[in-house]
Amino acid sequence: MRRYILFLMATFAFFGGLKAQNVEVEGKVNDTKVQVGKPFTLDLSLKVPYGWFVEWNDFAIDTLSEQLDIIKRSEVERTADADSNVIVKQQLTLMTFDTGQIQVPAVGLTYAKSFDDPDRLKAYTDPINLYSTTITVDTTMAYKPIVEPIAAPIQMKEVFPWILAVLLLALAVFGIWYWRKHRKTKVDADDNIVRGPVIPPYDKAVGDLENLRQQKLWQSGKVKEYFSSLTDIAREYIEGQFGVNAVEMTTDDILEEVKPLHFSQETYNKLKETMEVADLVKFAKYSAANLESENAMNSMTEFVNESYAQFQKRKAEEEARLAEQQKQKQEEPAVKEEVKNV
Numbered sequence: 001m002r003r004y005i006l007f008l009m010a011t012f013a014f015f016g017g018l019k020a021q022n023v024e025v026e027g028k029v030n031d032t033k034v035q036v037g038k039p040f041t042l043d044l045s046l047k048v049p050y051g052w053f054v055e056w057n058d059f060a061i062d063t064l065s066e067q068l069d070i071i072k073r074s075e076v077e078r079t080a081d082a083d084s085n086v087i088v089k090q091q092l093t094l095m096t097f098d099t100g101q102i103q104v105p106a107v108g109l110t111y112a113k114s115f116d117d118p119d120r121l122k123a124y125t126d127p128i129n130l131y132s133t134t135i136t137v138d139t140t141m142a143y144k145p146i147v148e149p150i151a152a153p154i155q156m157k158e159v160f161p162w163i164l165a166v167l168l169l170a171l172a173v174f175g176i177w178y179w180r181k182h183r184k185t186k187v188d189a190d191d192n193i194v195r196g197p198v199i200p201p202y203d204k205a206v207g208d209l210e211n212l213r214q215q216k217l218w219q220s221g222k223v224k225e226y227f228s229s230l231t232d233i234a235r236e237y238i239e240g241q242f243g244v245n246a247v248e249m250t251t252d253d254i255l256e257e258v259k260p261l262h263f264s265q266e267t268y269n270k271l272k273e274t275m276e277v278a279d280l281v282k283f284a285k286y287s288a289a290n291l292e293s294e295n296a297m298n299s300m301t302e303f304v305n306e307s308y309a310q311f312q313k314r315k316a317e318e319e320a321r322l323a324e325q326q327k328q329k330q331e332e333p334a335v336k337e338e339v340k341n342v
Contacts, residue, residue: 022085023048027107027125034132036099039071042092046109046123050084055110055120059092067102068094096132104128201240202308208233209301218293226293227278230300234271237304241311251275262314267306270299 024047034040042064048054056076063069072093079087088109096102106124113119199207212233217226235254238246244257255272263271274296280286288296 022083023111023123025109025123025125027104027128029104029128029130032128032130034096034102034130036097036132036134037095038135039093039095042094042104042128043089044092044107044109044125045087045089046111047081047085047087048111050080050086051114052086053112053115053117054078054086054088055112056088056090057107057109059090064092064094064107065103065105067096067098068104069096071095096130099132099134102130102132104130201237202304204240205233205237205304206301208236209297209304213297218288218290223288223293224281227281227288227296230296231275231278231282234275234300234303241308251279261307261311263307263310267303267310270303270306274299274303 024045026043026045028043029040031040046054046056059070059073061070070092074091074093077089079089081087094104104127106127108122108124110120110122112121209230212226212229217223217229231251235246235249238244238254238258242258242261244254246254246257249257254275255268258268258271277286277288277292277296281288
């Protein structure tokens with residue numbers, strides 16, 4: 001009997017403690033009858049004693065159940081009542097597309113006696129049974145035409161990307177047109193397209209040498225830059241005029257490749273001596289004297305002029321020889337015909 005009395009006292013104390021703690025949870029709707037596709041609200045609230053911790057469900061998913069979609073969430077509100085209890089509330093806007101009996105499931109809301117309390121407790125709302133109907137259509141009323149969509153005003157942020165895309169496209173088209181119109185496309189003697197202005201290698205070399213002379217690089221102490229520019233002009237001239245890939249060759253390779261061009265020994269030596277001095281300055285840190293620098297310019301200028309003149313002379317002689325051979329071929333049938341007649 002004594003044990004039974006102690007059990008009853010413990011039970012009363014437990015439920016009395018719960019009542020003193022006053023944890024209450026509630027979920028309610030305005031009406032248990034809803035319509036398909038029409039929003040309705042579910043009000044959730046949880047009341048706990050002051051100082052307790054509420055870990056509110058943020059309802060991150062878009063569905064409350066298979067039958068109910070969450071389309072809107074209000075801000076979470078925290079208030080206090082006269083008994084110093086904390087009340088946390090939130091309103092969910094729901095919608096269903098099912099008809100007939102549907103149910104708002106029990107929603108669990110988490111709390112604890114303090115933030116540091118590892119024991120998280122849950123209070124569940126009661127399930128709510130709803131009845132979903134379709135929209136009632138009054139068949140006695142006359143049919144009305146379907147309302148056209150209402151045109152919303154166009155905002156600048158909506159059209160700005162399109163305006164920017166059109167401007168960029170127009171700019172690209174104009175750039176292509178301008179490039180095609182102003183590009184300099186010319187054809188050489190062999191009908192090969194040459195990009196940019198066509199300057200004969202000899203004329204370009206003479207002009208580049210004169211420009212280098214006017215810059216007075218070696219006079220201002222830029223001896224290495226001076227000889228590098230001088231040999232670059234020579235390489236471009238030899239490659240453009242004689243078809244030798246001199247730009248990619250070493251000095252020894254260039255001198256070997258120009259031998260079959262049959263320049264005079266004096267002309268060949270001018271190129272050889274200038275290129276060798278330039279290599280010493282560029283790679284062996286040789287300090288060229290002023291006289292050597294000036295002589296290098298003179299020797300390279302003479303090489304360009306003499307090699308071009310000798311090349312033109314051989315070219316003219318070759319053309320004359322070919323013309324003579326062609327003439328002889330044309331005369332041979334006539335001679336044979338005369339001999340045959342005799």
